Amino acid sequence: MSELLPPLLLVGCGKMGGAMFDGWLKEGPAPSFIVDRHRDSVPPPHQLVRSLDAVPASFRPGMIVLATKPQKVDAVLPALAPFAAHAPVLSVLAGRTVESLATALNACLPAGSGAPAIIRAMPNTPSAIGQGMTVCYAPPPATSADRRLCARLLSAVGEVAWIDHEDQMDMVTAISGSGPAYVFLLAELLEQVGINHGLPAPLARQIARQTVAGSGALMQASGLDAATLRQNVTSPGGTTQQALAVLMAPDAWPATLDAALAAAARRARELSGPQPVS
Numbered sequence: 160m161s162e163l164l165p166p167l168l169l170v171g172c173g174k175m176g177g178a179m180f181d182g183w184l185k186e187g188p189a190p191s192f193i194v195d196r197h198r199d200s201v202p203p204p205h206q207l208v209r210s211l212d213a214v215p216a217s218f219r220p221g222m223i224v225l226a227t228k229p230q231k232v233d234a235v236l237p238a239l240a241p242f243a244a245h246a247p248v249l250s251v252l253a254g255r256t257v258e259s260l261a262t263a264l265n266a267c268l269p270a271g272s273g274a275p276a277i278i279r280a281m282p283n284t285p286s287a288i289g290q291g292m293t294v295c296y297a298p299p300p301a302t303s304a305d306r307r308l309c310a311r312l313l314s315a316v317g318e319v320a321w322i323d324h325e326d327q328m329d330m331v332t333a334i335s336g337s338g339p340a341y342v343f344l345l346a347e348l349l350e351q352v353g354i355n356h357g358l359p360a361p362l363a364r365q366i367a368r369q370t371v372a373g374s375g376a377l378m379q380a381s382g383l384d385a386a387t388l389r390q391n392v393t394s395p396g397g398t399t400q401q402a403l404a405v406l407m408a409p410d411a412w413p414a415t416l417d418a419a420l421a422a423a424a425r426r427a428r429e430l431s432g433p434q435p436v437s
């Protein structure tokens with residue numbers, strides 16, 4: 160039997176926190192507190208509260224998971240600090256650096272407290288079905304035990320990779336954090352182009368969705384390179400070759416994706432420190 164996931168204090172259970180929590184539920188974490196203003200319910204033995212103030216001071220989480228929007232996190236740090244004195248913090252906030260978060264959290268801890276252990280992670284929403292991709296960065300004072308715990312938690316919802324250089328996190332965020340949105344956009348566009356060219360809407364939707372879903376499943380099941388799988392579709396002199404000549408022109412998808420990912424990474428850098436409350 161697999162080891163039980165530790166009790167969690169999950170702060171922010173929206174799209175990303177909720178996706179991870181839904182994934183963790185399949186493994187049954189120890190009784191946990193979920194802090195969120197909007198989530199309707201959590202299954203017992205977990206408890207949903209609307210504010211950190213409602214979490215009993217005696218609660219000892221094995222891991223604190225911070226999943227508010229970057230613009231909302233500074234407001235929760237004072238109430239979070241007493242728990243962070245006893246447990247590592249796993250932050251999934253885009254952009255916010257470990258040092259900036261540690262400085263803000265430290266300022267809320269009683270004088271003489273040790274530096275909080277903060278692990279920065281960038282997950283993605285397929286975590287909800289155990290198909291996530293999370294990249295982690297865990298500088299000291301996070302310990303190897305903290306890293307093991309983090310790996311255990313995140314591998315319960317998908318694949319996990321580690322980086323040693325925090326500055327790589329912004330491009331990671333642009334690729335795997337935001338990436339599901341690009342793939343869903345592809346499905347949206349395939350459907351819309353089909354409709355624009357006269358296909359019945361239900362058929363356009365079905366073929367677009369299943370093409371994206373089936374291609375992802377094939378890539379995972381086959382283990383082949385994406386380029387090989389692409390070539391397997393591209394008959395010499397056939398239809399795909401014509402489409403790819405348009406898409407792969409240097410000023411088409413290569414340049415567009417480069418610009419899009421650079422814009423996302425730039426925004427991550429802008430979010431690296433405390434944010435004005437919006």
Ligand SMILES: NC(=O)c1ccc[n+]([C@@H]2O[C@H](COP(=O)([O-])OP(=O)(O)OC[C@H]3O[C@@H](n4cnc5c(N)ncnc54)[C@H](OP(=O)(O)O)[C@@H]3O)[C@@H](O)[C@H]2O)c1
Nearest residue numbers: 171172173174175176195196226227228229231251252253
């Ligand atoms: N969405 C993704 O695909 C994704 C992927 C990777 C990383 N992330 C990161 O994950 C974090 C969350 O993103 P998200 O898309 O999940 O945002 P979200 O849907 O807005 O979820 C955050 C939740 O936390 C709640 N919250 C914030 N402060 C609270 C407080 N003091 N007390 C109670 N509840 C509070 C929010 O309520 P209010 O709206 O009322 O504040 C909201 O329900 C962000 O930092 C983002 O960078 C997101």
